[in-house]
Each structure stands twice: as C-alpha cells, then as structure tokens.
Amino acid sequence: MEAALLAVAQGRSYLEIETDAVITVELVRGLHRSWLERLYDFAGEIRTIDLIKDTVRFAPITYMERSLSELDKVLADQTPCEGMDIDQLAGAIARVHAELVLVHPFREGNGRLSRWVADIMALQAGFPPLEWGFDWDPEERRGRYFAALRRGFAMDFSSLENLVREALTAAVRLAEDPIAES
Ligand SMILES: Nc1ncnc2c1ncn2[C@@H]1O[C@H](COP(=O)(O)OP(=O)(O)O)[C@@H](O)[C@H]1O
Numbered sequence: 001m002e003a004a005l006l007a008v009a010q011g012r013s014y015l016e017i018e019t020d021a022v023i024t025v026e027l028v029r030g031l032h033r034s035w036l037e038r039l040y041d042f043a044g045e046i047r048t049i050d051l052i053k054d055t056v057r058f059a060p061i062t063y064m065e066r067s068l069s070e071l072d073k074v075l076a077d078q079t080p081c082e083g084m085d086i087d088q089l090a091g092a093i094a095r096v097h098a099e100l101v102l103v104h105p106f107r108e109g110n111g112r113l114s115r116w117v118a119d120i121m122a123l124q125a126g127f128p129p130l131e132w133g134f135d136w137d138p139e140e141r142r143g144r145y146f147a148a149l150r151r152g153f154a155m156d157f158s159s160l161e162n163l164v165r166e167a168l169t170a171a172v173r174l175a176e177d178p179i180a181e182s
C-alpha cells in the first residue's frame, strides 16, 4: 500500500513542482502528507519521539525546531536545481540528502521521502529520477549508501556525492537504453 501510494504521490509531485521552485520544509511536509495521509495519522507531522537506528542517532526532538530551520537553510542554498550540471546537481543532492535523513523529520518513511526529494531535484535540472541500484545488488549498494550517509552526517559529503553522481549516470543510461541496461 505504501509503495502504491508513493508512486501516485510522486507522479503528482513531478507534474506540480516547478523547475525553478525552492524546496522548503513545508513542501517536504506536504509531500509526506500527500503520500501517507490515507494510512497514518502522523503523515506530514514532525515526529515527537527520539529515533535511533543501528548506531545512528537522528536529530533529537529537543532541538527539532533548530534542526528544521537548518534544513530549510540547506534547502534554500541548494534548490532550485534548474540549470545545474551533473556535478553541481550531485553536490546539491548529497548535501540535502544527508541533512534530510539526519533530521529524520517523520516517524516513518524518511528514507523513501528523502530519495523522492532527490528525484525532484534531479527533475528540476532535467535529469531522470535517480537509479540507486538497490534492486540489483541490495546488500552491497545499501551498505555503501549507509556508509556514505554516515560520512555525510559528519559533514563529509564526498562519498555520497560520488554515489549520487553514479545514480544519476545510471538513470540517464537507463532512460537512453532501457533494454541494454536491464
Ligand atoms: N545505519 C544507518 N546508517 C545510515 N543511514 C541509515 C541507517 N539506518 C537508516 N538510515 C537512513 O534512514 C532511512 C530509513 O528511515 P525510515 O524513516 O525508516 O525510512 P523508510 O521507512 O522510507 O525506510 C534509510 O533509507 C537511510 O536513509
């Protein structure tokens, strides 16, 4: 159900969000709400409990207001992505992705939501949605993705930027020749 609703909400957002629109926390909350409002009360609502996954402690709720305004600043610095080349775009997506996942604004769905925001940024710059490759080598890809994210949480965005550049390149190749790439 979550996957089906996500596909519909993504499709709608791709039609609605302009290539020159600044992405804001309010817009991100609207995305989360539009995706999950038929399933969960917390759709679009900022979480009210602290969250830890594996060894990662996401932004503590005590400082959530400050974290959200920092996230808004990062979004305002890095979007809109219209006119960016692949290197600028990879830099912008990596920066936003690390911040959004670290803040983890919602009770659930932060990973998918953050990759959705990355797709919106890619579309703004004229690229297809990212191809992270989780489908064809889940273990290896997820491991690299998590490791790159953790470096991003520590403000070193280089691995995540490389990963995003690869995901954009793979997406372009797939769009140009879906049969050769499948
Ligand atoms: N150990 C980890 N290291 C780095 N990032 C992590 C780790 N565990 C989870 N994450 C991040 O959090 C996301 C999962 O958060 P969650 O709110 O459950 O989103 P979803 O429900 O969409 O999977 C992952 O996709 C990843 O971006």
Ligand SMILES: [Mg+2]
Pocket (backbone or CB within 6 Å): 108, 109, 110
């Ligand atoms: Mg989850």
